[in-house]
Structure formats: structure tokens, C-alpha cells
Amino acid sequence: MWKNRNVWIILTGEFVAGLGLWLGIIGNLEFMQEKVPSDFVKALILAGGLLAGVAIGPLAGRLTDQGSKKKIMLISSIVRALSVLFMFVAIETGSVLWMVVFLVFLQGSAAFYFPALQAAIPLIVKERELLALNGVHMNVSTLSRVIGTAIAGILLTLISLRDVYALSLVAYLLLAVATWFLKIDETTVPSAKKVDAKSSGGFKDVFPIIKSIPVIFMTLVMTLIPLLFIGGFNLLVINISELQDSTAIKGWIYTAEGIAFMVGAFLIKRIGEKFSVFSILFTFSFLIGIAQLMLYFADIPAVSIAAFVLFGFSVGCFFPTAVTIFQTRMPKDYHGRFFSFRNMLDRIVFQVVLLVTGFFLDLIGLQLMVVLFGISSTLMTAAFLVYTRKHKLHIETDEIERISS
Template identity: 20%
Template sequence: MIGDGHRDINMELQQDVVKLQREVGFLELLKNNPTFRRLWMGLAISMMGEWFSTVALFVLIYTLTESELGIGLLFVIRMFSMAFPQIFTGMLADRFSRKRIMIWSNLLSAVAVLCLLIVDDESEVWLIYAISALLMALHAVFIPAESASIPNVTKENELLTANALNSATWSAALCLGASIGGFVVSAYGVEMAFIINAICFLIGGLMYSTITIPQEPFQPKPGGFWANTGGNIVEGFQIILSKPHVSRIVTAKALWAVFGGGLVYMLVLIGDEIAMGDLAAGIGILFAARGLGTGLGPIFARYVFKNRNLWPFLLGSLVSICGIAYVVIGFIEWSPWIAVIVVLGHASSAINWVLSTVLLQERSDDEWRGRLFSTDFLLMTTFNGLSTLAASLMLEYTEITLREGIQLFAFLQVLSGIVWVVLMLPKERRFMKNQESIGSNP
């Protein structure tokens, strides 16, 4: 009887181990983890509304300025407004309640987007840029708190699925929000898109208020205000730089952004051509394709790329694949059918995003994870903004055409992915070999 009892206990323990080792499915995660489910629902609703207003902003700027450079400037301001606050927002996510940070970011974003309703004249274009900057700054506060919270509300075997689902949801929101938002703007005007966005922000904030997010308590350091603010920021950079296995991966999203930012900007301009002058519909079509691709990519990765030893190689290779897609776009006739190629290209960039995010979450500690993700987004958004700025100035002040610009940026993106693999892969192999030797020692 005692032996049978021990066998039963051992069988139960083995079953628990198998469950922990097996990555859960999407529906299983949402069914069994109510905290993550509410976090995900708030995120999905907020992002859906955000893409409504993004399309509306592009249309409003172009309507008032009739300038492609005006759209480029909006891209640049949005990226830099999200980049520079990242220096501080990671420290906020590590020091203060991540739940409250997400709630207040949503509530203040709702107020900010409603302020866009007063803009109706070319002399008020500066207000569009200012409010857009504020919205992206609030988004910069939100992102590290949300990314750092996921490991706190999921188990080890839920982490990849949770990140893949979040990325797919961002993509679905982009796909639906951009496509529906484009037609809403065409039919009812930009004002309706802004109102819908504000409502979605409020609902998202309400969803976040219903969850509990465990978090390591902040331990104040001796030395007063500087030691606990600027000192924490400096310490975060020092930690990241002292861990090469982390600092390598933190460059993966920025690698795509170096030329991807300019390519997405030029994708907006292609949208004006394929929709026969209806900018809102054109942006809606191509951004919906981008969203569909970034949604399908993580789902594909969830079921196919289970061998983590391959992930570092894939990070650079996927950037090159995205570049190849845009090389094709640069040489074929532009019609709504290029949306198919956009889907394939951005599916690869989305897999890069998910795999790098999971690697960073697994290789970091909760104490400094917020600062890690703020650095991750700082690099990505800075290079995204610089890339967009370079592309917009190139088209405005040189003889390079839109098609030639896409070809140039796409070729360089293919090359950058290859260079990253050549430089980083040998170091990753040594790191993994060391990890295996450590794990094999008793």
C-alpha cells in the first residue's frame, strides 16, 4: 500500500513536470489564467482604438498640409516622443505599481486624444504634433510596465504563448483598426475615429483596474533622490551592458527598425497610389495587411520554432526576410495585391519581435526587467525615428523616387540582417554551450 502511494505521488509529480514543460495553447492560457485574460482584454481593446486614431492622424495631417513631408514629420515625432521617455519609464516600472502605471497611461491618453477634436485649421497643425507626442510619451510609460508584468502573471510554460498572443493581438488590432478605421474616417470623418479611440482607452483602463499584478517591492537605496531616480537609470544600463547575453538580444528589434521605419513610412505613401487618391482607404488596406502579417507570424512561431537554440540565428535572418519582401515590392507593379507580400514581410518581423521579447524576459530578473524593456524600446524607437526621418528627407530633397527609395532601404535591410547573424551567432553559440555545461554539472 505504501509503495502504491509512493507510485501515485511520483506519477502526479511527473504529470506536473510534463505540464510545466509543455507550452500551453492560446485558448488554454486564456481559460486557465484569469489575470492574464483581463490584462490581454484591456490591451486588445486599447490597441484597437489606437489604430483608429493613427489612420485619422495621417489623414488629418495630409489634408491640412498636403505634404508627404508632413506625414514623415508625424512619424518622426511619434517615434522620438516614445523613444526619449524610455530612459526614465523603465525605472518607473521597476519602482512603482505597474498596474497603476497602465491605468493612468490609458486614462490620460483618453483625455489627450479627445483634445484632437478641436483641430480644424492648418494653423493648428502644431497641436496635432504636440498631442501626438504626448500620446506616444504616455505609450512609452505604458510599454515597460506591461512587458515587465507578463512574467509576473504567467507561468514558465505560458510565457511564449502569452507573448505570441499579445503580439498577435497587436497585429489583429492593427489589421482591424487600420482597415475599419480607414473606412470610418472616409465615411464619418476623423472626429469619429478620435472618439472611438478615447472610449477604448477608458475601457482598457477599467480592465486593468480589475487585476492584481505581483511585483518585487522597490528597495530604496541610501543617497536620497538621485540614487533612487537617476542612479537607478544608470544602474539599469550598467546591468544590461554587464550581461552580453542580454545586450546582444536587446539590439534585435532595433536591427529591424534601422531600415524598417523608413519602409513603413514609404508604405503609407504607396497606399495613396493604390487607392486612387483616397489616402485613408489606401493606408487601411496596407496597414491591415501589415497587421495580418504581424498576427500570423507569432502564431506560426508558437508552433514551429520550439527549439530555442535556433532563435538567435532566426532574429537576424527574419530581418533579412522582411527586407526581401520589400525588395520584391520595389520592383513589381503597385496594386492592392502587394498586400500579400506585405503580409509575408511583416510576419517575419513579428516573429523577430516575439522571439527577442521572450529571450529578454527569460534572461532578466524582475528587479531590473522594466529598465531592460525601456532600453529595448528606446533603441527600437530611436532607430525607427531616424530611419523615417532619413526616408522623408531623401524623398523631399533628392531626386530619388519612392520606388527607388524602397529598393534602397530594402536591400540595406537584407544586408543588415546578414551582418547581425555573422557578428552575433558565434557569441550566442558559446553562451549556450556554457549554459549546457553548467546545467550538466551536479
């Protein structure tokens, strides 16, 4: 795998783009803290961009299955870079509306890029290498987040917000350059004519496949539980910072969670060799709920950091496993539409959780909210466990060995 130039190009591009993304995210939080006092309004602003990704999801899925995945990744990378121009206007005018326009274009381009990337990965490595590559890819993404947030925090004290976004623009342009050098053999994908015929129904063609493969359905539902935490992640960090009256805790939380995520993603291949995928999904889903409950003591720095460490490690193990199941069980000629559908579903749930988080933070406060979310996560996990046991939704032994080998 490490001799494959495409792997290095994707990982390098992901790292550079991740730096740009998190420079922008920290910039967004800084801009909103200055302009928007309400957590619920902050959530509404962030949700505005997510709506664009949801609306464009079906089109992104069809085009990914019909056309060149490299071209889609390249064009979406360029659009992502151009979207930063709207943020420059927002800074100059002090207008939150222009920030919403920026988020719409940013999320719209992401709606094309990520399904194409997930569909391209199985085409550049062997199936037995997928779990390892997914883990490494998520590690690189997390490393860029840790470094990006740290750099952004430092840069905001040294340079203007506009210059921070300028660096984000450069990173997105470098992603486009890296994508240009990809060489993907798409001859293994069904012919364009065949895919076109299957694409006429859009997501309607994917639903019967999901329904006919219970493991995919189970895993798709299980991925909603981490989103209950991830959806309001940035708002949680802001409120913990205010609760502890500490700006530094933001950096500690992002760093601790990021490192824990990388450790989990690094160890998942070894964990997958000893435990079934079924056990991995449910164990770490339950631990995510425990991490949420721990934040009831968010006023204590050590406990709040420990909660994010537990969450980061759990998600680092959970997501590479889930993505590998999707890539190996879903037929390749449906990858574009499936990953686009999953991306759209994630965005809808993310948006709902974001709005609910902002609403509850204003209504009942951080500590009561995380108890409510933690109980919900553990009860959902228990309910799904009972359901899957009742319907015997286990992955066969030979599939576990194939995925983890």
C-alpha cells in the first residue's frame, strides 16, 4: 500500500486540505463570537451551509457514479477554494449573510468531493488494504485538525482574520493540485452506459440494496449515534470554555480528542483481528454515550478532557470500521450514490443535532443537555443491540476475517 503513489497523493491532499478546513472553522467561530451572541443563532448559521449539501446530494451521487471520480474531486476542490472569496467579503463588510453564502458554497463542494473520494479509495488499493487505509486516512485528517486548530489559535493572536482565511485558500488550492496528479483506473467500474441506466432512479436505486443487506442497514443506523456528539462539538467546546472561564481549554480539548482519535484509528486494525465488527460497533457506541455523560462534570478541566479523550478513541475505532463495511459490502457501481446518500443523511442529522444543541444550550445549559444526550445515546445503543440480536444481524466469520486481514 505504501508504494502506491495514489495513496500518498490522497493522504497529502487530505492533510493540506484539513489544515485549510480547520483554519477556516476556527476563523468561523471567531467571527461568530464577535457578531452573534446567541448559541441558537450560531447553530442556524452553521446549518445554513449544511442545507446546500443536503439539497445537492442526489445530483452528486448520480454524477459520481456516471462520471470520473477524479474530475469531480478536482472541480469540487476548486469550488471549495473559490468559496473563501465570499468570506473575505464577509470580513470586510462585517456581514453574517456573506458568511452564510461562504458556507453554502463550501458545503456544496464537499457534497461532491467526499462521496467521490470514498468511491475512489476502493479503486486505488486492494480490498484487504481498505481497513488500514481508512484508518490512516482518518488519522491524517485528525492530525491536520490538531495542527490546524493549534496553528489557527496562534495565528489569530499574530495576524488578522482575513490572513487566516487567505492561508485556508492556499491550502484548498494545493488540494486541487494534488488531486490533478491522481491516476485512478476506473475500468473496473461498470461502463458509463450501464451506470447511466441504473442512475435514473437516483437514491431510489440504493434503498433496495441497503434493505437487502442487513449489515449495511445496521451500520448506517449505528453511525447516527456519534453524530449526536459531533453535531454540537464546536458549540460544546465554546460553552466548556465559558463555563471554566478559560480560553486555553479549547486547545487542550481539540488536541486531546484529536490524539485519542488517532490512537484509536491506528489500533483499529489490531482490534479488528481480535474482535468482531459487531462487537466493535456496539462497544464504542456505548462508550460514546458514557463520554457524553461525563461532561456533566464539564466544570472540572481534567474530567472534560478525559471525556473528549474517551470520545476521540471510540470514534477513531468506530468510523474506520463502518466505512470499511460500506466499501466492501455495497456493490461498487452504487458507491457514488450510496456515499452521497450517507453524506446527505449525515448532514441532515448533523443539522438537526446542531440546532437542538444550540436550543438546549440556551434553554437548559450544558450540563443538563449532555446528560439528556448521554442517556439518549446509551438507550439507542441498547435498543439497536436488542434489534440486531433479535433479527440475527451478524457479520459472518469469513467476512470479519476478510475485512480485518
